[in-house]
Amino acid sequence: MRNSFKILILFFLIFKSAFATELLTFESSEIEIINNGKFVYAKNGKAISRENNLEIEAKNFEYDKDLKILKAFNGFALYKDNDLRINFEKMTLDQNESTLTAKDNVRIYEEKKNFSIETDLIIYNKKDNIIKSPTKSILKDNFNNRINSKKFEYDLTNSVIKIDQANLVDSQNNNFNISLAYINTTLNKVYGKDVEAYLENISFNKGNEPRLKGKSVIYDTETTEISKGVFTTCKRRDNCP
Numbered sequence: 001m002r003n004s005f006k007i008l009i010l011f012f013l014i015f016k017s018a019f020a021t022e023l024l025t026f027e028s029s030e031i032e033i034i035n036n037g038k039f040v041y042a043k044n045g046k047a048i049s050r051e052n053n054l055e056i057e058a059k060n061f062e063y064d065k066d067l068k069i070l071k072a073f074n075g076f077a078l079y080k081d082n083d084l085r086i087n088f089e090k091m092t093l094d095q096n097e098s099t100l101t102a103k104d105n106v107r108i109y110e111e112k113k114n115f116s117i118e119t120d121l122i123i124y125n126k127k128d129n130i131i132k133s134p135t136k137s138i139l140k141d142n143f144n145n146r147i148n149s150k151k152f153e154y155d156l157t158n159s160v161i162k163i164d165q166a167n168l169v170d171s172q173n174n175n176f177n178i179s180l181a182y183i184n185t186t187l188n189k190v191y192g193k194d195v196e197a198y199l200e201n202i203s204f205n206k207g208n209e210p211r212l213k214g215k216s217v218i219y220d221t222e223t224t225e226i227s228k229g230v231f232t233t234c235k236r237r238d239n240c241p
Helices: 002-015
Strands: 017-020 024-034 039-049 054-064 069-079 084-094 099-110 115-125 130-133 137-140 146-149 151-155 160-169 175-184 189-198 211-219 224-227 230-232
Touching: 024 054, 054 084, 137 151, 175 211, 189 224
Parallel strands: none
Antiparallel strands: 017 024, 024 039, 039 054, 054 069, 069 084, 084 099, 099 115, 115 130, 115 137, 130 151, 137 146, 146 160, 151 160, 160 175, 175 189, 189 211, 211 224, 211 230
């Protein structure tokens, strides 16, 4: 029994090391602590917030205890209160500013809404509960709608995403260009201004190219309402309205 007990303790020390700071707890296969605990380097493990709301899994961690800045590489961050998962190649968590910056192959998932975002850079301000991205992004919902954006701002508290220069392609392959759009991710509705719509030709004669323009649009999975619009089915050419 004595020998077995020693083996079990050795097994635990090899495969699960832990270190706690005031704000984070690290659980990792390998932890290096230098400068009297001011710097932490860890591999293949987790960093867990004091409130247990944020959990980060990654291949590598670098933590500056004085600056309260955590860097992580090739992993994901899970915010339990928002049902929010953020995949990344590079991530910086600034605990003083309550911000998380993720770069390179960023994927955001809201599992309950079945909603996702693909982009290359996001900044998540936890105090304001807002995610911003200044880069091209792809947003997808559970109805197979796809929205391309040049930049967006996501207010998680109100479930509203603001998008400049949005391009919406719905499940029926209708194509909408919207200069300014707002998406309610709870109601699955899009509200926008200055819209150009290129419709899939399933209800018109062969050779028609149905399309319209309008001042505003309200779109959901069942109806599309465009106000102050013009509509045509003719082919696109110089003398077509």
